[in-house]
Amino acid sequence: MIWAEVYRCPNCNTEAPFSEYGFDFEDRSRADEATCPGCGQALNARRLARCVDDSDKVREAPVRTKHRGQRRDHDLSPPDLALIERIEGMPIPYWHPDGPMMGRETGKDSWGDMWRRGYHQGVRRVSDFYTKRTLWALAAALQFARELDTDPAVGHAVQQTIVNASINLTKMRRAYQGPIPLVLYLPRMRRESNVLKVLEARFRRGMEAARQIPTGGEVIISTQSSTCLPNIPDDCADYVFTDPPFGQNIIYSEVNFLWESWLGITTAAEHEAIVSKYQKKGVDEYEGLMSACFEEFRRILKPEHWMTVEFHNSSNDIWSAIQGALESSGFVVEDARILDKGQPSFKQASTENAVQQDLVISARNPQKRRRLRNSTQSKDGDAWEFVQARLTSLEAEEEAPGSPERTDRVLYSRMVQAFLREGLRVPISAAEFYRELAQRFHQRDGAYCLPPPDAP
């Protein structure tokens, strides 16, 4: 079923679902300009006002549906509408999460860093992210799983599959695409999927995956903050791999809050190593939390053994924090390499001034008595000396003029890599680097090169 938010035309006050302002269901596309279905006036879609009900929640209307066996969706019939109305009027007879977002009864709308004026209007509780039917079906499935008379491991896997499926069953799912990852964006037109079909497919895939997981061996998985690992003894680990939060980009405790609420256990945000306005954590707090994690990693790691840190950031302050945390915990950065993930993450691809590849930092745990080595402060000028030298060597290696190595994104990553290897602080943020690079060097089709020798 497709649902659309209801909007008001500023010209004639017509109230209609967003799909009626110029959405074509045949080719599933929106016209460049919205048109009011009442007065025919061309409108800027951004200027349409959301219509709200008595409790300030944005009104939504079911606009398309598809019955079993049908290939394409179509308008709803009167019996379809009557059924939805009947469901809306009935209480859900099973437990389902209904607490305030982030557990904050703020009395005002905003509940966190990911709250946005506009699309979160009236969205205050976990249940506001689900349609009534979805909430009901998920709650029933979970109750059934909890009451299963079976091996606890099987019961746990069944519950986990249902909670996992809930992630894609919120109102954040766009009408003809999935949800946008790592934000809590509510689109104007949403898809409500058939929960039973989704669960059936999930269980089938889960069974296939379970068959491929090797059994035997001794593995312990624990979920806890890395700032405090008292259950792991000193000097016992051969290797540590960590993929910590990249500073301020993603507020994990918020994006995970919806599915965690189904489990009834939510992230202990006070230990979350991020930069967050709502949690009152700046770069210093982030560095403190990352230092605590690295100290624990160093304590459990055998001397002269290694830790790999996957990381990247477009801000030199965050780089400084991570370098500072590594140093204060006593690790020695020995190498940094660029990780080619094949394709950038959604955030990396969609954020202006983002960096495109992650870096893999290799840090050694020196004999515990060794003195700490602090990285040296550096200046912006050092970055430009690096770029000059890098472009010179690309030219000497006859690297093609259109090589990705010459793009601003890769040059920034190469500069960070070189500074980490040298034990120098990263001197400049990506946005500033991209801007100045364009002023200092020649560029064609996004690839940078040295100015010709006779250039002024």
Ligand SMILES: C[S@@+](CC[C@H](N)C(=O)[O-])C[C@H]1O[C@@H](n2cnc3c(N)ncnc32)[C@H](O)[C@@H]1O
């Ligand atoms: C970049 S993500 C890692 C993603 C992971 N590698 C994956 O592929 O799913 C960083 C993770 O660190 C977690 N995190 C934040 N603070 C933490 C802490 N103090 N201890 C342990 N994990 C933490 C976040 O919740 C998030 O899941």
